[in-house]
Amino acid sequence: xxxxxxxxxxxxxxxxxxxxxxxxxxxxxxxxxxxxxxxxxxxxxxxxxxxxxxxxxxxxxxxxxxxxxxxxxxxxxxxxxxxxxxxxxxxxxxxxxxxxxxxxxxxxxxxxxxxxxxxxxxxxxxxxxxxxxxxxxxxxxxxxxxxxxxxxxxxxxxxxxxxxxxxxxxxxxxxxxxxxxxxxxxxxxxxxxxx
Numbered sequence: 754x755x756x757x758x759x760x761x762x763x764x765x766x767x768x769x770x771x772x773x774x775x776x777x778x779x780x781x782x783x784x785x786x787x788x789x790x791x792x793x794x795x796x797x798x799x800x801x802x803x804x805x806x807x808x809x810x811x812x813x814x815x816x817x818x819x820x821x822x823x824x825x826x827x828x829x830x831x832x833x834x835x836x837x838x839x840x841x842x843x844x845x846x847x848x849x850x851x852x853x854x855x856x857x858x859x860x861x862x863x864x865x866x867x868x869x870x871x872x873x874x875x876x877x878x879x880x881x882x883x884x885x886x887x888x889x890x891x892x893x894x895x896x897x898x899x900x901x902x903x904x905x906x907x908x909x910x911x912x913x914x915x916x917x918x919x920x921x922x923x924x925x926x927x928x929x930x931x932x933x934x935x936x937x938x939x940x941x942x943x944x945x946x947x948x
Contacts, residue, residue, distance in 0.1 A: 754789055755903060758804070762789045765844040766800040773834045775848075787895060792851055798831050799851040802844050807891075810838040810845040816880050817849075825874035826867045828852065889921050 754762060763780045766789075770777035775796035784790035789802040803810065818836060820827045830836040831848040839846045859867070895901045896913045905913070 754785055754787070759785060759789060761842060762802040762844050763791065765841040766791055766802050766846050767793060769839045769841050769846045770796060770798060770800070770848065773848075775831075775833060787891070787901075797851045799828070799849040801847045801849065805840055805843055805845050808838075808845045810847050812880070814838060814847055816878070819878040819880055820871070820874050823874040823877045825871050827871065886921060886924060889917055889924075893917050 759782065763782075767777040767780055770793050775793070775798055777793040777796050777798070779794045780800070781792040781794065782789065783792055783799075787803065787807060789800075791800040791802065792798075793800050801810065801813070814830065814836060817827055817830055821829045829850050831850055834848055837847075839848070893914065896905065896910055896917065899905070899910075902910075
C-alpha cells in the first residue's frame, strides 16, 4: 500500500479495535504489501488490513477457525472480540492473537513437525479455497497497475509479468488451472491441493 493508504488503513484498524474496547493508541507496521500487517498497542493485537474487495479476509477467518478447532498450529483470531471481518472506511480488518517473534529460530525438526500437523489438520477441514491461478491474476493486476505498485520500474514490471505468465502456464500444464472456487474437500474428506 502507498503511504496514504497505510495511514488510512492504520486509522481503520485502530478505530475498529477501539470500538471493541481494545485500547489501540499506536500501530506498528509489521508488513506492507497488498495487505497491511499491524501490531496494535497497548492491546497487543495483530491486525490484517486490506482494501474492501481486494481481500480474502472471510476465507482466512473461516479457515483459521476450522484449523484451530482441529488443533493445528495456527494463529487464532483475537479471543476478546467476535471472530469476523470488520469493515471501516473502505478497509476489511481482521483481528488476531499477537505473538512475539520466536528467538532463536525454530529448529528444522520442530518446523517440519508443525507443517506435518498443519497438513494433517487441513485434511480435516471442509472449506472452499480460491484457485491459485486467481492469486496469479491478482498479482498480475497489481504488477500491471503503476498506481498499485509505484515502486516497480518498467523493467521490473516486464520481468514480473513474464514470470507470472510462466507460472500460470506451468500450473495449467499440470492440470491445476480448472474451475474457480472448488471446494477444498471435494469428496467430503479433507483438503485437496488446488494446484
